[in-house]
Amino acid sequence: MIVLGVxxxxxxxxxxxxxxxxxxxxxxxSMVSYDNLVNExxxxxxxxxxxxxxxxxxxxxxHMLRAHTGGKKGKGITMRAIGVVxxxxxxxxxFYQPASILDTTQLQSEMHLPNNHSIxxxxxxxxxxxxxxxxxxxxxSPVELRAxxxx
Numbered sequence: 117m118i119v120l121g122v123x124x125x126x127x128x129x130x131x132x133x134x135x136x137x138x139x140x141x142x143x144x145x146s147m148v149s150y151d152n153l154v155n156e157x158x159x160x161x162x163x164x165x166x167x168x169x170x171x172x173x174x175x176x177x178x179h180m181l182r183a184h185t186g187g188k189k190g191k192g193i194t195m196r197a198i199g200v201v202x203x204x205x206x207x208x209x210x211f212y213q214p215a216s217i218l219d220t221t222q223l224q225s226e227m228h229l230p231n232n233h234s235i236x237x238x239x240x241x242x243x244x245x246x247x248x249x250x251x252x253x254x255x256x257s258p259v260e261l262r263a264x265x266x267x
Contacts, residue, residue, distance in 0.1 A: 129237025
């Protein structure tokens with residue numbers, strides 16, 4: 117199984133994760149601006165047969181309202197980024213996850229977000245893919261993999 121994790125926005129994180137024997141492997145990862153999202157997403161679509169796409173859902177929190185109404189690209193860039201991925205993968209199953217899963221998921225996947233947010237987007241994309249796969253029993257956690265090496 118191969119999944120694409122997506123962290124949408126003005127800077128987009130994309131991560132292709134391949135599962136082999138219940139172990140997730142990063143096949144490809146990138147961070148691209150909104151302006152380059154179409155080309156990057158088409159590049160991925162041309163090279164991998166993606167079984168499903170996992171996208172961070174768009175939710176405006178009241179305390180973040182001002183940040184979501186402007187920006188150098190204007191209003192709604194995250195929604196437009198999601199629309200790009202939805203359009204390109206219109207025939208693939210797509211799943212949406214809240215950003216709130218990232219805190220616990222990074223601990224469980226052991227793929228931690230760096231302190232520098234500007235370089236974290238592909239890792240967020242990976243963690244969205246990882247959580248989806250884990251919730252469906254399609255992968256084992258790093259702790260389970262280490263435990264199986266002992267027995």
